[in-house]
Amino acid sequence: MDIRRISSRNLGRDDRVISDHAREARFPFLDENVVSFLNSLPLHDKADLTLPRGIGEKLLLRLLALQLGLARSATLPKRAIQFGSRIAKMENRKEHASDTCNRLKDK
Incomplete structure (x- = not known):
């Protein structure tokens, strides 16, 4: 059940962030046929x-990245989008998702 609902449950925020930058998200790895095959x-x-870490997990993605010539990317530890950019370390740790950003209030 979780696998069937992942695209509607977990991608809402990501879709809003991406569309705020006038882009449309594509998630080919979440296609039902791909997910079914991988399962x-x-x-x-x-x-x-x-x-x-950075080698043993997500082997199929790493092998694909190597085939595409992305050797450096193929060995990086995988992170969730909000942690991959390391922006979380730069932000105020006392902020919450529901707070209005003080940096934006001044503009």
């Missing part, structure tokens, strides 16, 4: 958690 694969084809 049918055995776990050892998708991950080897005995390998170090």
Whole structure:
């Protein structure tokens, strides 16, 4: 059930952020046929958690990145979008998502 609902449940915020920049999001890896295929694969084809972080998890994506010539990207540890940019470390840790941003109030 969670897999069927992931696109409607978890992508609302991401879609709003992307569309605020006049872009339209595409999520080919969340296509139902892709998700179904990946669910049918055995776990050892998708991950080897005995390998170090940045290598063993998300093996299929890493192999694809290597084939596309993205060697550096293929070995980076994967992060959620809000952590990948490391913006969370730059922000005030006392802020909450529901707060109005003080930096924007002044403009």
